Amino acid sequence: MKNKALKTLTVLFTALILSVALFGCVSEQKQVTKADTNTLVPSGKLVNGVRVIAVQAKRFEFMPNTIVVKAGEKVQLDMTSLDDAHGISLPAFKISQDILPGKTSTVTFTAGAVGSYPFHCSVFCGFGHLDMKGEIVVIAAK
């Protein structure tokens, strides 16, 4: 009898932990609304149908740290470092690229569905490294 109660409690507890973990992941993804599509201006400029955006990395920020693109667009990030070695990790688009001083590092991807996709610095660059992050905001193509 005691054993059964313990089992039930364990199952309930596990379900609680799982739902918290699951909800945490889902809520991390910010919603991009129709209003965002109407107000946000795409970053960079179109060159031969590719949205080309210059991104600068320095301790401890990306500039810009909010990059706006349209759904379905081909995107090219031309990235430079203003100080030391940094990197960009953009998991949603399977991108991981070092950004080293003195050269331009380029990555390309196709912006998928409307949404907000976080990126962060992938090379430890000192105190504040964990705060070095940003997001790709994909708005509707209209």
Ligand SMILES: [Cu+2]
């Ligand atoms: Cu870093």
